[in-house]
Amino acid sequence: MRYGHFDDERREYVITRPDTPLPWINYLGSEAYFGIISNTAGGYSFYRDARLRRLTRYRYNNTPFDLGGRYLYLRDSISGDFWSPSWQPTRSELEDYECRHGMGYSAISSRHAGIEAETLYFVPVDENLEIWRTRVTNKRDAEAKLSLFSAIEFCLWDAWDDQTNFQRNFSTGQVEVEGSVIYHKTEYRERRDHFAYFACSEPLAGFDTQRDTFLGAYNGWDSPSAVKRGESFDSVAHGWAPCGSHHVELTLAPGESKEVIFVLGYWENAEEAKFDPPGSQTINKKLVKPVIDRYLRPEEAEGAFQRLRDYWSELLGILQVTTPDEHTNRMVNVWNAYQCMVTFNMSRSASFYESGIGRGMGFRDSNQDLLGFVHMVPERARERILDIAATQLPSGGAYHQYQPLTKRGNDAVGSGFNDDPAWLILGVAAYLKETGDISILDEEVTYDNEPGSESPLYEHLQRSLRYTLQRLGPHELPLIGRADWNDCLNLNCFSTTPGESFQTTENKEGGVAESVFIGGLFVLAAEELAQIAELRGHTDEAESYRADGAKMDAVVREHGWDGEWFRRAYDYYGDVIGSAQNEEGSIFIEPQGMCILAGIGLDDGKAEKALDSVASKLATEHGIVLQQPAFSHYYVNLGEISSYPPGYKENAGIFCHTNPWIMIAETIVGRGDAAFDYYRRINPSAREDISELHRCEPYVYPQMIAGKDAPSFGEAKNSWLSGTAAWNFVAASQWILGIRAEHGGLRIDPCLPKEWEGYEAERKFRGATYQIKVSKPAGVCKGVTRVVVNGEDVEGNLIAPQPAGAEVVVEVSIG
Ligand code: GLC
Ligand code: GLC
Numbered sequence: 001m002r003y004g005h006f007d008d009e010r011r012e013y014v015i016t017r018p019d020t021p022l023p024w025i026n027y028l029g030s031e032a033y034f035g036i037i038s039n040t041a042g043g044y045s046f047y048r049d050a051r052l053r054r055l056t057r058y059r060y061n062n063t064p065f066d067l068g069g070r071y072l073y074l075r076d077s078i079s080g081d082f083w084s085p086s087w088q089p090t091r092s093e094l095e096d097y098e099c100r101h102g103m104g105y106s107a108i109s110s111r112h113a114g115i116e117a118e119t120l121y122f123v124p125v126d127e128n129l130e131i132w133r134t135r136v137t138n139k140r141d142a143e144a145k146l147s148l149f150s151a152i153e154f155c156l157w158d159a160w161d162d163q164t165n166f167q168r169n170f171s172t173g174q175v176e177v178e179g180s181v182i183y184h185k186t187e188y189r190e191r192r193d194h195f196a197y198f199a200c201s202e203p204l205a206g207f208d209t210q211r212d213t214f215l216g217a218y219n220g221w222d223s224p225s226a227v228k229r230g231e232s233f234d235s236v237a238h239g240w241a242p243c244g245s246h247h248v249e250l251t252l253a254p255g256e257s258k259e260v261i262f263v264l265g266y267w268e269n270a271e272e273a274k275f276d277p278p279g280s281q282t283i284n285k286k287l288v289k290p291v292i293d294r295y296l297r298p299e300e301a302e303g304a305f306q307r308l309r310d311y312w313s314e315l316l317g318i319l320q321v322t323t324p325d326e327h328t329n330r331m332v333n334v335w336n337a338y339q340c341m342v343t344f345n346m347s348r349s350a351s352f353y354e355s356g357i358g359r360g361m362g363f364r365d366s367n368q369d370l371l372g373f374v375h376m377v378p379e380r381a382r383e384r385i386l387d388i389a390a391t392q393l394p395s396g397g398a399y400h401q402y403q404p405l406t407k408r409g410n411d412a413v414g415s416g417f418n419d420d421p422a423w424l425i426l427g428v429a430a431y432l433k434e435t436g437d438i439s440i441l442d443e444e445v446t447y448d449n450e451p452g453s454e455s456p457l458y459e460h461l462q463r464s465l466r467y468t469l470q471r472l473g474p475h476e477l478p479l480i481g482r483a484d485w486n487d488c489l490n491l492n493c494f495s496t497t498p499g500e501s502f503q504t505t506e507n508k509e510g511g512v513a514e515s516v517f518i519g520g521l522f523v524l525a526a527e528e529l530a531q532i533a534e535l536r537g538h539t540d541e542a543e544s545y546r547a548d549g550a551k552m553d554a555v556v557r558e559h560g561w562d563g564e565w566f567r568r569a570y571d572y573y574g575d576v577i578g579s580a581q582n583e584e585g586s587i588f589i590e591p592q593g594m595c596i597l598a599g600i601g602l603d604d605g606k607a608e609k610a611l612d613s614v615a616s617k618l619a620t621e622h623g624i625v626l627q628q629p630a631f632s633h634y635y636v637n638l639g640e641i642s643s644y645p646p647g648y649k650e651n652a653g654i655f656c657h658t659n660p661w662i663m664i665a666e667t668i669v670g671r672g673d674a675a676f677d678y679y680r681r682i683n684p685s686a687r688e689d690i691s692e693l694h695r696c697e698p699y700v701y702p703q704m705i706a707g708k709d710a711p712s713f714g715e716a717k718n719s720w721l722s723g724t725a726a727w728n729f730v731a732a733s734q735w736i737l738g739i740r741a742e743h744g745g746l747r748i749d750p751c752l753p754k755e756w757e758g759y760e761a762e763r764k765f766r767g768a769t770y771q772i773k774v775s776k777p778a779g780v781c782k783g784v785t786r787v788v789v790n791g792e793d794v795e796g797n798l799i800a801p802q803p804a805g806a807e808v809v810v811e812v813s814i815g
Contacts, residue, residue: 001692006626006685006699007100008326011312011334013699015039015099018087021695023066025720026101027350028130029123030311033266035130036104036350037121039099040068042085044155047266049126049195049405050349050356054159054264055184055196056152057241058267059693060355062143064091067220070132070152070264074115077145077249082227084237085110085117086135089221101699103312103338105305114140124295124304125311127457136260138252146250149227150262152198153211154184154242160357171525173242175209176283182209182244182537183283194268195283198244201261201296205249206232211241263295288525315341315376321737323759327685332732335685335699337723344380351720360401360410361418363388364485365723367427372726374434375741375765379432386445389424389460394447396421396460396467400482408449409735413504418471419518420465422525428461429528433741436766436801438535448775458536465529468522474574475559477514478522482507483639484515484569485590486626488650490639491571496560502640514570516560516578517552520594523549523556527598531743544724553600561606565613566591568627571637578627585638587617588627591752593661596668607669614662622714623654623682624662625707647710654705656682656724660731667735667751672781675736679728690714739763745800748812750774751782758814767804773811780815787812 003016003024015024023038028045036044043066044058058068072090075082076102076448083092086108087502088101109118116137123620124132138144145172156162156169164753176183181199188195208226213235216225224245232247250258267288276284294300323331350356366388374381390410391402397410398420409415441461444454471479480491482503490502491513497505517539526549533541547623560567568578568588578588580673592610618624630652631642644651659682666675680686682705688698696702696716703718738750748764752758758775784797788811801807 001690002688002698003023003691004099006330006688008330008334010100011316012100012102012103013335013537013697015101018094018097020682021692023352024099024101024177024697026106027346028106028121030104030125030341030345031654033123033128033130034350035123035346036352038066038352039101039108040066040069040088041071041084041105041108041119041121042066042088044068044356045130045264046159046350046356049403050346050801051159052405053157053266054155054162054356055264057155057162066352068153070121071150071221072117072119072132072134073149073151073224074112074117074136075147075149075227075477076113076115077147077230078170079113080230081113083112085112085119086434087496091222096445103316103334104290104308105297109114111139114138115144115146120305122305122308125307126268127265127291127295127304129291131264131295131299131304132262132264133258133298133305134262135257135545137257138249138254141254143254144250144252146252147205147227147230148248148250148260149224149232149717150198150200150246151214151221151224152244154186154196154244154265156186157192158502159355163357171239171283173459175242177207177209177236178285180246182202182207182246183285184242185283188274189281193271193274194266196245197267197288197292198689199263199292199296199394200246200248202248204246204543206247208232208235208245209237209242210235211237211243213340214243215243244591258362258465261298261299261301263292265292265334266297267291270693312338317762318375318764319733319739319761321759321761321809323737324756327680327683328732330685331683332729332737336701336725336729336732337372337376339700339720340369341376343369343721343723343725344373344384346721348721351718353718356720360403360413363391363398364400364417364423367423369702370427371430372729374430376413378431378435378437381434382437384438385424385431385440386443386457388427389445389457390445390447390449392421392424392460392463394453395464396463396465399422405506416481416507417483417487418468418515419484419521421467422518422521423608424464425461425528426524429532430741432532432535433743434765438742441532441536443647453622456500458532461529461532465522465526465545465548468518473512473514473570475514475570476555477516477559477570478518479511480513480515480518480569484517485521485594486517486641486650488640488643489569490641491569491577491637493638493639494572495635495639502643508572510572512570512574513572516556516569516591517561517594519552519556520566520591520598520600522552523598523600524594526552535743553598556595556600557604557606560591560595561601566595566601566606567609573637577638582629584629585627585641586629587613589614589618589624589655589658589662590626593658593665595669597661602668605779607665609667611662611665611671611674619678620654620708620713621681622658623656624678626650626655626658627652630707630709639694645710647713649704652707652709654682654707656701656703656705657722657727660724660727663731664735667731667782670751670782672736672751673753675731679732679736682728688689701728736754741765742798745798746770747798748774748787748810749784749797750812750814752776752814754779766801768802768806768808770799770802770808770810774814777813783814785813785815
């Protein structure tokens with residue numbers, strides 16, 4: 001069953017009934033001011049940091065789902081009937097309800113009692129504010145007298161404190177109201193230099209800023225007192241819970257429309273210019289007023305919306321494909337690319353599942369996210385790389401997380417996740433391949449943000465590799481430390497205290513537990529660093545990295561191979577994990593993917609064998625589960641992985657992030673049907689028809705789909721913020737379609753389903769535009785036989801970079 005449909009032309013998902021199985025959300029904002037918005041206008045906004053600069057309040061895990069948002073109410077002044085045009089919070093009967101989630105905007109429209117309302121929500125590029133543009137139309141054949149109310153609840157900035165520290169924050173709330181603008185200025189009187197504002201384009205009949213007056217003490221958002229009686233109270237908040245509500249009266253002739261604009265924004269004043277007049281306690285509004293006035297003008301709001309559309313057209317225009325499969329087309333061209341940009345902006349901070357108060361940016365996560373967005377915003381990828389590298393520790397190790405506002409490593413989570421450093425090499429390699437900008441390698445970057453500790457970025461990469469080499473275990477495999485990619489495989493943790501964090505609790509340091517996964521990752525990273533050394537003309541260094549890689553490759557084949565698949569690890573006692581010898585957890589997905597990506601076992605049949613084992617033991621109709629058999633009870637020597645009930649999360653869930661590794665591995669061994677089949681199983685668009693089961697948004701990947709051991713097999717969770725976005729984009733675009741940036745140019749090496757006869761693509765790369773046409777006979781998957789560039793045959797399938805501005809026509813034949 002579906003709850004809407006894709007509008008591919010407009011790059012929108014159109015939700016046609018409000019009661020989706022879960023709130024289906026979208027993101028607003030692209031640089032600094034962000035928000036999440038659901039299909040019924042739920043959600044919240046923040047400036048830069050979802051915890052420390054939260055503008056509006058949202059209560060997670062609420063009932064009914066998703067209460068708190070950017071609400072509007074309409075009230076018929078004659079009948080007293082009132083409703084929410086976005087369905088929530090009144091949940092009144094609506095006709096023609098539609099929510100269009102687009103690129104950086106959402107539009108919600110509906111009709112009730114002959115009154116149409118459509119609201120467009122978006123954040124203009126380069127501004128720290130959001131616009132709600134509402135159009136109310138009278139479709140009755142008589143005049144309509146209406147009241148329009150807006151409603152938001154302000155958050156007192158620090159979202160954690162806001163939800164916990166009531167003895168203080170029930171006394172701090174302050175606002176100012178001037179004309180049609182409500183200013184929220186809690187703590188501005190003391191150490192903050194910022195405030196929020198909520199403005200309306202129309203003269204007001206009234207306003208409210210005290211939540212409990214607006215709602216009435218025992219009313220919910222579905223029946224605010226002010227709306228029920230049709231008149232605001234003009235309340236001014238002193239402490240308690242500041243809110244923002246405007247009341248606008250509208251009289252509409254039959255057929256008449258009226259546009260009302262609301263602007264919600266964030267503003268900082270210089271320390272010495274906070275107040276006007278100086279010495280008073282009144283906000284200085286001189287600088288913010290012109291900005292507010294500008295976006296309250298319809299033509300400015302429209303212009304800003306057009307700029308936002310252009311911004312996205314440009315980003316998405318960097319890769320556009322036309323294949324025989326609509327699910328591939330819309331994910332690669334629109335939604336997967338969009339999700340990659342969102343994960344770049346949010347990391348893992350704010351979604352319906354990530355409360356915005358918990359985690360910082362992951363060192364590993366951010367480097368992987370980069371793989372998916374580097375082609376769209378290379379300058380911002382550069383900045384991100386330098387920020388991440390500056391938190392690296394002198395040992396080459398890494399803080400597992402860092403804070404976006406301060407850009408410093410997070411001490412509370414600490415380090416010791418031994419895969420982290422290697423991801424920096426992969427992130428930097430992806431940047432170099434896309435841009436050719438080797439100057440980044442000479443950038444002087446600190447360790448642990450310590451001034452004076454700078455070294456060129458290249459040395460950071462060298463230290464990353466050395467970090468692993470200096471931490472080898474009894475089998476010469478890399479020590480796992482706290483965990484490797486799988487945060488929940490905690491082999492040195494031995495936690496028995498309820499509630500203790502598996503990630504931060506003190507570990508036993510046995511120096512024994514090893515990770516085959518890091519072994520594979522190391523081989524991959526060593527080859528990447530060797531290529532980077534070559535770019536710098538250091539062939540001797542390149543050789544030594546390749547030798548390190550070859551040595552690890554041999555170790556993995558010897559101690560990491562189980563006979564039918566790659567093993568997962570050795571535990572604290574030196575016992576094997578992920579082996580036929582284990583009753584539970586005898587085969588894991590991660591080493592099969594990573595070792596083959598690194599090229600281990602391609603020449604001796606191990607790769608195919610491992611992939612066959614994945615197919616027979618791990619693959620399900622809803623995707624590939626993380627391991628089998630699931631852990632039926634808690635294993636103190638394995639940690640968090642066995643804390644989840646079977647089939648969920650890392651305990652044999654379909655952890656979507658890992659599936660593309662197998663897709664890529666299948667393309668490496670040339671099995672295009674298998675690669676594409678796995679791609680289709682978790683492609684959200686291809687799962688649209690089972691939305692009732694899947695439950696999450698059909699336009700973005702979830703982190704997890706419940707595995708076959710779970711009672712809710714096939715049900716997705718944790719949509720949006722996941723490494724799944726980047727890796728699926730990489731798998732589809734670079735390995736299945738096979739358009740891959742390399743240091744030496746653009747490689748075209750597709751591995752397609754047998755039945756396809758080719759596809760077309762446009763790719764912008766280092767300033768030139770490539771029109772690519774791939775043709776093949778049915779029955780073949782892989783093997784480029786001929787490449788013609790601008791009418792001339794070229795040797796091989798790597799196309800050297802073309803001059804900036806060039807239009808390049810590329811014809812590729814397979815088989
Ligand atoms: C989460 C984390 C990621 C980790 C994965 C597996 O997605 O963000 O860093 O690799 O879980 O544990
Ligand atoms: C939790 C999650 C896991 C995530 C980790 C990050 O353990 O279950 O997916 O990677 O936290 O800290």
